Amino acid sequence: MKYDEARDRILGIFKGAARSALSAGDIADRLGLRGGRRKKLDGWLARMAKEGLLAREPGNRYRLPWGRDVYSGRVNFSRSGRGFVAVPGGEVVVEKDALRTALPGDRVKVVLTQGVGRRGGAGRRASDRQQGRVVAIEERSQRDVVGTLRRRGGKWTVIPFDPAYPQPFAVSSTEGAKDGDRVIVRFSGWLQSAGRPEGRITEVIGPADDPSLDTLSVIRQYALRDEFPVPVIREAETASQRRNDPGRRVDLRDRLVITIDPLRARDFDDALSLERGRDGCLVLGVHIADVSHFVLPGTHLDREARERGTSVYFPDKVLPMLPEQLSNGECSLNPGVDRLAFSVFLRLDARGTVSGRSFAKTIIRSSARLTYEEALEHLEGGVRTGRKRPAGRAAAVVRLLHDLNAIAQNMRRRRFEGGALDLDSPECEIVMGPNGMMTDIRPVPNDISHQLVEECMIAANEAVAAEIVSRGYPVLARVHDPPKEEKLQDLECELENLGFRFGSLAGKGRLSSFLASVSNHPLGEHVKMLVLRSMNRAMYAAEERGHFGLAKAHYSHFTSPIRRYADLVMHRQLAACLAGAGRPAYSREELARLAAECTEADWRAEEAERRLVELKKYRFLAREAASGAAPARDAVVVSVAGFGVFVELQGWQMQGLVAFRDRGEQSWRGGAGGRSRRQALYSLRPGDKLKVRVLRVDEERHRIDFALVEPAVK
Missing domain, CATH: 2.40.50.140 (Nucleic acid-binding proteins)
Structure with a gap:
């Protein structure tokens, strides 16, 4: 018996008697050890005590070290x-x-x-x-594992699709799958002889190299719900009729109200208005689809929405939280039709600071559905397209846009002055072609049209949380805890290795100031990624702890109830609060359970979306490498190792290695003084810009090798 096996068996003995101390003789008897094997036990026990797995007591007795550690x-x-x-x-x-x-x-x-x-x-x-x-x-986790079936050394193994799994699964039967097929495997035990997990194949998805199956693979890997049960669909159809019984509402159908959303969006859950009040102050209206009017607690619809937690957005598919009858229909604030809303009104003083708030159930009629691109063009005065100056209703929409933008930029400036972190990185949009193939990648800039909507939503979310807390009701808060001191120290060290000398990041506003100082640096986006890694993840909680990244003391999610269950919960809680009945829709204990569920759903969706986009990028670059004619792409050096430099493709958020020695590429000469490729590589430093082309892509190991095309631009 080897040490690893003995260790596991010894710990198994203690598992049933966690608080008992056993002598070496007791342990030997339970293991059935005699003679020479009995003598080995003392060495195993001494090693386990040294490793902290067992605590030794007088009389050569051992116990599990349960306690504060x-x-x-x-x-x-x-x-x-x-x-x-x-x-x-x-x-x-x-x-x-x-x-x-x-x-x-x-x-x-x-x-x-x-x-x-x-x-x-x-x-x-x-x-x-x-x-x-x-x-x-x-x-044991009950999650199934998606992976690729491979024949290795005469035995079948499944290499997990998720790189977080450290080892392949051993399988004894292929269940009809072929070498190279993507399958679903369920854990069945641990194969001690091979030191790896064992499982059985429960479903064959299809060839792993078929990109049309990528989305299905991710859906299965993250156990996402991709179909609505029949009772849920029926309830959604019936719930749509509730529009005919709107209840008491403020009629805002004569107001100028607009929506601003992505070009391909089909569910519009927020709209904006701006008017001058009787006292001359501006009143910003943030109108949110009143999903709570259609989705009632305890219904099939409600249980399904809670189970899903959030909508999931893939490049080629959307898994909505609510059936389309509601998400794209009755709850969507489509232009030119009457819709039920829950409105937040923010009173603004002369400086654009929020000085008061109120709330109401309303009926609105959107005057215009704008895309971000259209909104930006209007805000820039039509310069890019030479569009003629609008007239009539269109002119009023443009004036509204400019007024909203002025308010939003003031809010944004004050937020960053208060210590908010600018961690917005340029997002990229994956352009899909036929058969699940990615055909292009496009940057999605965080321009003033996006910032306009973002600031208005942040202000509304803050107002709702503050209102509920001020009335003594429990709140489902969106919290972002400050980073731990040791995490900031780690970050400072990483930044120093990249050549940044900013000192301590722990003081109030220091991190925000640092991010502002590197916004135009070649490594700016990489630095943001490092800062994000040092942060705690935002999550839901049943108590207020503030939102560090937004620099807000009160914060919740209220503005996206079509796609987030947490927002629907806050709609119900705010309605109960405003009704003044003294009884909240949810107790603090109920909110604590919901916080855990919503956080898990949020993180799962985020990881699934990121994983599929990453897979599409790997496939695209692998196809370029296989063509033998990969184009030169802009990259920046992010770190230097003894065997090469790691670079990040600009606008791709993908990293890979340019090796000092690589037999897979031809030698390179060029640049100033005709430097050799090796000389050029050895002179590289973090932040240097260069041109690379993709050499190899290992999709299973998530590795990319690049070749240097042009030397660094110093």
Whole structure:
């Protein structure tokens, strides 16, 4: 018996007697050890005590080290194979050799072993994060795993689609799948002899190289719901008729109200208006689709929406939270038709500061449906297209746009002056062709048309949270906790290695100031990514903790109830609050459960969307590499290693390696003084811009190799 097997068997003995201490003899008897094997036990127990897996007591007795240094939690994996377990006050890092048989999503018990120290620039200590070891698998994740079936060494294995899984699954039967097929495998146990998980294939999706199956693969991997049950559809059709019974509402159908959305959007859940009140102050109206009028608590519709938690947006498919009869129909604020809304009115003083708020159930009729591109063109005065000056109703819409933009930019300026973080990176839109193939990638700029809508929505979300809290009702808050001190120290070290000398980022407004200072730097987008990695993830909570990234003390989600269940919950809570009945729609305990559910749904959707976009990019670049005629692309050096430089494609958010030595490409000469390729590479530094072309793409390992085309632009 080897140590790894003995360790697992010994821990298995203690699992049923977690609080008991056992002698070495007791353990030997339970393992059935005799003679020479009995002598090995003392060495195994001593090693386990040294590793923190067992605590030794007088009389050569051992017990599990349960106490303040033992925690339970779900384990997640990085692509490097490290495990991370969230614990009160931070997280525990678990190295690959200390994970035992844990898989992503498993609930594990970890024991702390030591602090994790790292040294940054100038040799200073960057952090003391906790390191631990998994001592027990408390609960296996029930998620199925999508992967590619491969024949290796005469045996069948499934290589997981998700790079977070550190090892392939062994399978004994292919269930009709062929080598190279994408399949769904269900965990069935751990194959000790091979040191890997074992599973059985439950579904064959199809060839892994068929891009038309990518979306289905992601849907299966993240257990997303892609069809509505018949009872839900029937209820949606019936619920649509509730428009005929709107209840008491403020009639705003004669007001100038507009929507601004993406070109391909079909569900419009927010609209804007701006008027001057009786006292001369401006009143900003943020009108949100009144989904709560159509989706009642306890119905099939409500349960399905809660189960989904959020809509999921893929390049070639949308998985809506609500059936289309509502999401694209009765609840969508389409132009020229009467729609029910829940409106937020923000009173603005002469400086554009919010000085008052009110709320009402309303009926609106959108005057115009604008795309972001159209709104931007109007805001820029039609310069790009030479459009004639609008007249009549169109002219009023343009005036409204300019007035809204002036207010939004004032709000935005004050928000950043208050310490908000500018972490907006240029998004990219994947252009899809036939058969699931990506044909192009386009930047989606965060221009003033997007900022106009964003600032109005932030203001409305803040107002709703503040109102509910001020009345003493429990709130489903959207919280973003400040980063831990050790995380900021790690970030400072990484930035120093990139050549940035800004000092401590821990003071109020320091991080915001730093981001502003590097906004035009070649590494600006990479720096934003590093800052994001150092941040806590935004989440839902049943108590107010503030939103660090937005620099808001009160914040919730209210403005997107068609696509987020958390917003629908806040609509119901605000309605109960305004009714003055003294009884909230949801108790604090109910909101705590909803917060966990909505956070999980939000993160799952975000990861699924990112994974599919990433896969499409890999396929596109792999096709370029295979063509032998890959074009030169702009890139920036993000780090330098002993074997090459890592670069990021500009506008792609994809990184890869330019190796110092690569037999797969021809030698390169060019640039000033006819430098050799190796000389050019060795002179590169983070932030240098260069031209590269893709050489190889390993989609299963998520690796890209690039070749240098032109030297760096210094």
